[in-house]
Every structure is written in C-alpha cells, then in structure tokens.
Amino acid sequence: MKQRSSIIGSVEALPHRVASHLSREIEGGDIIPGARLPTESQLADKFGVSRNVVREAIAQLRADGMIEARQGVGAFVMAPEQRTAIRIDREALKDQRNMEQLFELRSILETESATLAAARCTSDDLDAIKAALDRGEERWEDGSIEADLLFHRAIARATGNGYIYTFISFVCEQIRQSIYYARLTNPLHDLVEVNVAEHVRIYDALAAHDPQAAGEAMRRHIEGAASRVGVELTANINRGK
Amino acid sequence: MKQRSSIIGSVEALPHRVASHLSREIEGGDIIPGARLPTESQLADKFGVSRNVVREAIAQLRADGMIEARQGVGAFVMAPEQRTAIRIDREALKDQRNMEQLFELRSILETESATLAAARCTSDDLDAIKAALDRGEERWEDGSIEADLLFHRAIARATGNGYIYTFISFVCEQIRQSIYYARLTNPLHDLVEVNVAEHVRIYDALAAHDPQAAGEAMRRHIEGAASRVGVELTANINRGK
C-alpha cells in the first residue's frame, strides 16, 4: 500500500491529530454551534486519511458532547455549555494567566475540602492522611511530588464526597503535569521542607476537627505552593476576612 | 449482509455501549490499573461487533486517559488519578446520595463564584447578569430553567476566571439534565417565584459589591434550589458560622 505522505511528520496518532484540529476549529469559533461539519468522506480527503480515522476522531469529540452526529443527516457542533466532559488544554497552561486561574480554582476546592474533611473525617481517614504526610518527609528527589498529591487526595477523600475527590484529583494532576514538564530542575530541598511544614499545620487542624483552622491552613498552603512555582494568587478573597 | 444479532436491543450506538461496558468494568475494579485489556479482536468477538466498533469505543476511553494503547503490545488501563477528562455518569445521579454530593460541590463552587464576582464584576458583567435575571421573570413554563442557568453562568463569567465558568457550567448542566428527565411535571409557579426572589437578593449583593453578602445569598439559594428538587444538603459547613 502506498504510504500517504501525511502533512506533518509527528509522532502523534492520526485520529488524535484530526480530533485536535477539529477541536481547535470549534473552540476558535471557526465553526459556530449548530453548524454542520463536512461529511466524513470530505474530512477524510481534507486530512489525507481514511474515513476510519475520521470516525475515531469524531467518536472522541462526540463523547465530549462537542459534536452530535445524526445518522443520515450529518454531524453538528454543539453549544459549549452542554459538554458532557471537562477537558483542560495543557498548552493553554503555558500561559501564566491561565495557570493563575487554575490555581485559584484549586484554592477554592481545596480550602473547602479541608473544611469539610475536618468536620467529617474518621480515624481511618486521619491515618491515611498521616501516612501520606509521613511519606513526604522521607523524600527522594521527586517522590515528594507524588507524596504531595497523595496527601491532598487523602484529604479530599475524607470529605466523603466522591465528586470533590474527582475534581480535586483532576485539577491537581493538570497542575502537576504542567509544572513537571516546565522545569526539569528538581525542587529545592528547603522549599520541600516548607511544604511539609504547611502540611503538618493542616493535619493538626484536621486531627483537632477544627474546620475553620483547616480551611485557613489549606488556603495559605495553596497560596504558598503557587508562589513557589512562580504564580501569585492576586486578590484572593476567599472568606473575605 | 447478515445482521449480527446483538446481545441487547437498545437505541444506543454500538461504540457507546461497548465503551460504557468497558468503562464500568474498569471503574468497578474488574480490571486493575496496569493490566492489559483483551485484544481488539477478542473484544469484538465478545461483544458481537466488528473490530471497528471496538476501536471507536477504545478511542473514547483513550481520550479520557482511562486506557493507553501501545502499538504492537496492547491496551492497558491507567490509574484513575491521571485521567485527562472529567465525566459524570448520568445513571449514578439517579441515586439520591450522589445527587446530594453533586449539589454540595455546586454549592462550594457557586458560593465562591458569587464572592469573587461581587469583588470583580464590571458594569458590563452586571448588565449581563441583570438581563438573565429579567428573562427569568417573564417566564414560560420551562424557559425558566434556561434563564436560571443563564443567570448562574453570567455570574461565573463575572469572576473573570474561565475555569470557574467551565466547571460551574458543567456541574449545573449535569444537574439540570438529571432533574429534567426525572420529573416531567413542570415546576410549580410559586416555587419559580421563590427562585427569582433569591436571584434578586444575589444580584443586589453583587451590585453593591459586597462579597460576603453575595456568597451568603448564593449559598442559601443553592440550598433552596436543592430542597426544591427534594435534595437536602446535610451539615453544609461552608464558612462555618
């Protein structure tokens, strides 16, 4: 079979490339909601791939509720509000302002997470949180990042609210990925110690079942974590003093 | 072509059915993270569909970071923490407890959204919010639901934080869909009026640029909205007294 000379020599799989392209066209407003996409055959020709590849790409977008395909009619782009999935563009996070906003969202979620956890956590929950905390102290170079995530997730789990856990895990992971790739230099050790110290303060508040203190400690911690990677949370008015 | 007698007679598309099935198997822990899935051919046989359908299903799961496929090796399920997308199972929301938890998450997000919006909103933002508010007063039977969403989204937009907007839109939409299908009876009109009254209170606080009051009004509103659809937010300790 003759190898179709694809446009760009990338390592990315074809369906993903097509999906990204379409996604950007929709996101960028090139195709307005309600409009019809070209037919699968046309897209296949346009991208120089088989119709199978186009279908796989569309399958992804459809799963996100970004487009809707009606048999015998065509595929239509849907309003951005009725997506069935949340996805964060990793590229966009290279923009400092977006990273700042994501940190703000994280601050909101985690602050309340700590507040709820303080009121609800069982002794088992506390044990799990303590375990994550301990693992952060005996740190290898970058194992500390994992331990940090573990700590935050353990708290989120202690809220007893699965959705809170999911959302926090997701946001934290996005931030981690983007930080991880941005700076290959491993974190300075004294900063890690500051981090652990803040964790201890949070844990103490949780163990004391003091929601107010736990939330406050968490808020400060997120602020600190942000500034440690060069992000300043401006005018964060959580629980406006 | 002979019609393969499929196992279940549903209106859902085949790839979606397969994806759901696999998703549930993974979510349920039947296949642990790191383990390999059966080959595409085996899955095709198992579900009684073509390999193409299986590939589309896998394409969806792969886009979510739920599984990873390596050419020449196989497909592996990934740890739930490193998903690249958040998705909410609409089926699960039929369970009252899950709905309760989702409302709690919404309460957290929206309360802070109102707080931030009060401090940051421009006059343009206020106009948009007011417009949504007015549209809720001249209500048709179920247009009021749309107007309600519009109102909340307008506030989220006024925070100036795109992620907050995205997350709130998403959560609200999930709740709306599930409520909408649960009870075909249109909302009682006096309840709609209560709803609008609460909106007015929020708007006033926003217009006065009073973050504290706005957050408080929003928290009460979400609580009210929840109870109006039969969901009680238990022990919600946002800004603990």
Place this chain on the structure above:
DNA sequence: ATCATACGGTCATCCTACAACTTCGCAAGA
C-alpha cells in the same frame, strides 16, 4: 393542494488487507 413514494446523501457497521511495531525464541557465531 395533499399525500405517498422514490431517490440521493449521510452516518453506522462490517469486512478484509496490509503496515508498523513489539516481544520472544531460536540459532549462529564469538
């Protein structure tokens, strides 16, 4: 004018074939 029908376009599914890649085992050589 109205309604039933035929037709063309589009997505949905299936099938087969081949390419690209990985793994593993075996055999030849050092």
Place this chain on the structure above:
DNA sequence: TCTTGCGAAGTTGTAGGATGACCGTATGAT
C-alpha cells in the same frame, strides 16, 4: 556460555470498499 542477530507471531494502526439504516427532499399520483 554468552552475545548477537534475525525471524515468527501477535497486536495495534490505517486504508479502502461494501452494505444497511436513516433522513430530507423532490417527484408523481390522487
């Protein structure tokens, strides 16, 4: 014995064509 190289087998990735199901519209009969 150990290493190296190579090929076989298995798996995912892509291509392309065929057919079924479904929709919208135009056509034609009543």
